[in-house]
Amino acid sequence: MSSIIEEEEDPRINGIRTKIRVVPNFPKPGIMFQDITTLLLEPKAFKDTIDLFVERYKGKNISVVAGIEARGFIFGPPIALAIGAKFVPLRKPKKLPGEVMHEEYVLEYGRDCIEMHVGAVKAGERALVVDDLIATGGTLSAAINLLERAGAEVVECACVIELPELKGRERLSGKSLYILVEYRHG
Template sequence: MSAGENNGSADRIKAIKSTLRLVPDFPKPGIEARGFMFGPAIALAIGAKFVPLRKPKKLPGEVISEKYVLEYGTDCLEMHVGAVERGERALVVDDLVATGGTLCAAMNLLERAGAVVVECACVVEVPDLKGRERLRLHGTPLYVLIESQFEPTS
């Protein structure tokens, strides 16, 4: 990669970072499913299928679930039964990694269904909350676009 290409990449990341904003007390209360902005596009770009993992009662039909602990309480992810086949390779994509709870729950859910999670990708990482360390224990690589500092609300 030439120096010019490297500067172009740094400029793009700087531009993306400048458009992000902190939303106090998110995700409780507030909207969810922000990862859906990225997952389908990435799946399409790499020629993979998209498998939605959602909060309880958001998916129709039969589901399997995985409960997990977050920095603000507990939660649960659900996935359609039969969404993945034994041995299929999976990439977990989300918008944010903080404590790593959601990503670990997603990996556990996919692996219980027989998939092999090969890596995780997130737009933003909050390193202070040590999610990467939790994922390292799981043995799955994590790729992030931007690191952000944890700024507690008053």
């Protein structure tokens, strides 16, 4: 079950959309990079982004917010704090000390891997996966696999931006995807 935000008329959505900068040909030719750093420079738009997510997840019995390196680290912790959940960082290889689980994946412009501490998530915990953007869905799919291997129930994935032409939500194994802004090229 996938859904786009129902509150499309919410004036906060347009405020968020207008603060995201599109950088052509970054990090390589043909990529239209969605730059959320410009959103972070606007406290009201940044707060509105967090508030929309918190409004959705408050009271949903989520005990884990898993943020994907690096931009999931920006949005995940304030959401986790506001809903009373722990924050679990999903990191790039060799960034976490101690024993880790890992999951490899293909992304829009290459291959990568994410890792999580063994024991960070307990069997039966309800998890939310947070990142800034879904493109091909490789990163979110890897995060879902990693959390489920640890025994968590992934309730939903939440992203600020979706690039629907890349059909990333089709790779999420039927998990619900909540987004604030769609970006359609052209």
